Amino acid sequence: MPAPVVHIDQLSIAFGGHQVLRDFTFTLNPGQTIAVVGESGSGKSVAALMAMGLLDKRAEIKAGAAQLFSEDLLSFSSEKWSDLRGNEVAMVFQDPMTALHPSIRIGRQMEEVLERHTDLNRADREQAVIEALREVEISDPESSSKKYPHEMSGGQRQRVVIAMAMLMKPKLIIADEPTTALDKAVEGTILALLNKLVRESGAALWLISHDLEVVAEVADEVVVLFRGETVETGPAKQVFTAPKHPYTKGLLGCRPPKEGRPFPLPVLDDFLNDTVPSKQADLVAPTAAEEVMTITGLRIGFERRSGFRKTKQWVINGTDVHLNRGETLGLIGPSGSGKSSIGRAIVGLNSFESTAFSYTGDASKIQFIFQDPFSALNGSKRIGWMLDSVLKRHQPELSPLERSKEAQALLEEVGLTAADLNKRPKAFSGGQRQRIGIARALAAAPEVLICDESVSALDVSVQSQVLNVLNGIKKNRGLSMIFISHDPDVIRYMCDRIMELNPLD
Structure with missing residues (x-):
């Protein structure tokens, strides 16, 4: 039997005394694909970075064995790594x-x-x-x-x-979330292609992902990490169809189902605490078709310059958009189909042309929730200041004390606490920051919410929490919503009606 490409035994990694990986054991053979699965902070990427010689020098590493091609990789010089990287070892990063x-x-x-x-x-x-x-x-x-x-x-x-x-026909390929930034339609194609190339070349593939469902089709084996510890290992099909650990069950069970629209979705804590509800009521579309927004003949284009010539490239050309009161309208399509451009045009972030545009309310009552909550929030300001600014602008009749109470109520509505008003964005996780983005949008007392890929950057378990928050708010406030996503499962679950968009030739 050929020697393993990678052999790691009892690996522990810490930064400044904070343990991020504990007793990680991993053996990858030639021609084999192993997926290491876990959410943000699980430690799934740090072992791979060590195996590429890219780990921060401040990392505190302890290992019974850490071998690459049967050699102690912890003893490699920078010159040795320079010869290996791109040659015998290659890495495919998340964002191309x-x-x-x-x-x-x-x-x-x-x-x-x-x-x-x-x-x-x-x-x-x-x-x-x-x-x-x-x-x-x-x-x-x-x-x-x-x-x-x-x-x-x-x-x-x-x-x-x-x-x-x-x-260079490498012996080892490490793919770190290689499809996270891609549309669902492209995701499967890229993984199948990567798997085909690896099989043909006889290389070993170390695949890193936060989504067990994505890797189940291409991996031979799966290692599931939770808070730096290995909680489950086994053949990919077995782990996918019959998971044993509550966390693995949660990774699969928190996703929107293929059928039905149960509300609320189960969250990770339900699986960890064995409190998953047996049956939930389904979300239902509003019965009355009362239009709150109608756009006919919508055209959105961007100027392109070639030398001295200017041309207009249309991404949306002659599309009609109708939104009913209390409805969630889904916009889905691949990159370049114009789904986000429609949402941004409605709130005035993109210029557009239309035959007719009618909205029953005030334009300030249409609010936008962005994809990346970190860049959408001012990192130097406290959350209380952000919410107070919006309340002052949209509800000027409120006194400072009333605004403070309203800001507290908004955070509690999205599942945070009054103590969070005094914190800055860096103190929160990605899911918590997205909740703050939702609270900020709600401060304007909106009638329509536009969610632009608002859960695509979140871990599976956090995604379910945010979807529950959005559906709860919509139900309690009677809002209408335009939900933009490239994920067909999320769109089908969230939306009462769906518009599918395709790129213009």
């Missing part, structure tokens, strides 16, 4: 846009790998790059190699990153 240099053409970036690790001449390097792009099914690889990253879609960019990782 940040993994690629924005001002260097795709082909040239890939050539740099070959320059570092081979003696090929320029013509042979260019041919190798084109062959690598063809292997990952990039259309017209000759012209694609001359493009800049921003001229390609997210799925195409991730294919380029995979092609770059496969250039």
Whole structure:
């Protein structure tokens, strides 16, 4: 039997005395795919970073064994790592846009790998790059190699990153959340492609993900991490269909179901405490069709400049949008279909044209919840100040004391406490920050909420909590909602009616 590509035994990693990984044991053989699954803070990425020689030097590492290609990787010099990385060991990162240099053409970036690790001449390097792009099914690889990253879609960019990782036929590929930034339709294609290339080359694949459902089809085995500890291991199909640990059950059970719309969704604590409700009532669409917003002939375009010429590229051309009172309207489609552009146009963040636009209320009563709660909140201000500013603008009749009480009530409505008013955004997790974003939108006493990919950046268990908050608010306040997402399961669960959008040619 060939020697393992990676062998780790009883690995523990801490930063400043804070333990992030405990007694992690992991063996990866040639031709094998193992997925390490866990949510943010579970420690799933730190072991992989160590195996690439990329872990922060301040990390405190203890291990019975930490071997790469049967050698002690903790003893490798920086020169040794430089020879290995990109050659025998390659990494596919989560966000292809940040993994690629924005001002260097795709082909040239890939050539740099070959320059570092081979003696090929320029013509042979260019041919190798084109062959690598063809292997990952990039259309017209000759012209694609001359493009800049921003001229390609997210799925195409991730294919380029995979092609770059496969250039030197590495023995080990570490893929850290390789599909998290991609549409669901693209996600399966990219994972299948990565798995196919690995199988054909005989490489070992170390796959890192927060979503057990995503990796179940491609991994041979799964390791589930929870708060730095391994709670379950086994064949992927077995772990997916018959999970044993409550946390693993929660990772699968917190997702919106394939059928029905039970409210509330079970959350992770329900599984950890064995308090999952046996049956919940389903969400139902409003019976009366009273329109609160109607847009006909909607057109949204962006100017593109080529030399001295200006052209308009339309992303939405002649679409009608209708929203009923108390309804959740879903907008779904791949990247570039214009779903977010519609939401941003409604609140005036994008310019647009339309044959007619009617809304029964005041424009300030339409509020927007952004995808990334961290960049949407002012990091230097306390939460109380943020909510007070919105209340002062939209409810000027309130006194300072009344505004303070209202801010407290808003936080409690989204599942936070009055003590959180004195904290800044950095003190909160991603899910908590998204709750604050929802509370800020509610401070304007809205009639319509527009949620733009508001749960796509969140862990599975946190996602279910935020979806429950949104549905509870909608039910209690009688709001209408436009819910934008690329996830068909989330859209089907949340929405009473769905509009499917496709990119314009």
